[in-house]
Amino acid sequence: MNRYTYDEIEVGMRETFTVVVKEEDQTAFRRITGDENPLHREDAFAREKGYRDKVVFGMLTASYYSTLAGVYLPGERSLIHSLDAKFLKPVYIGDQLTVEGKVTEKNDTYHLIRIKAVIRNGQGEKVSKADMQIGII
Numbered sequence: 001m002n003r004y005t006y007d008e009i010e011v012g013m014r015e016t017f018t019v020v021v022k023e024e025d026q027t028a029f030r031r032i033t034g035d036e037n038p039l040h041r042e043d044a045f046a047r048e049k050g051y052r053d054k055v056v057f058g059m060l061t062a063s064y065y066s067t068l069a070g071v072y073l074p075g076e077r078s079l080i081h082s083l084d085a086k087f088l089k090p091v092y093i094g095d096q097l098t099v100e101g102k103v104t105e106k107n108d109t110y111h112l113i114r115i116k117a118v119i120r121n122g123q124g125e126k127v128s129k130a131d132m133q134i135g136i137i
Helices: 023-033 043-048 058-072
Strands: 014-020 078-087 096-107 112-120 126-136
Touching (some): 014 058, 023 058, 058 096
Antiparallel strands (some): 014 096, 078 126, 096 112, 112 126
């Protein structure tokens, strides 16, 4: 886990990590949220709707932005103030996702940083992008 202080953060800094989405992640997310949409739990239903298989919850994919902030950039001193995420392509069980964030601004008055983040699948396609405002405590 990173422990960057506000003063150590510089515009242009980047952090990246990779994760593979597992069936148990999808099941745990469904159990926690109570979201029983068949698009996320039934391959046949998802295929009928034009998808390859059941689709990973978008918010499960977006939860990796929390990992980006809380573990990588800035790490343990982070507190997400806002997150504007877009979902660009579906994610499927077994997909390897690469999450990358880049610091684009610093606000010295409030000790906030702005991070532009992106999640790509194993083929390098953007599946999500986000604009994050993170306080450093």
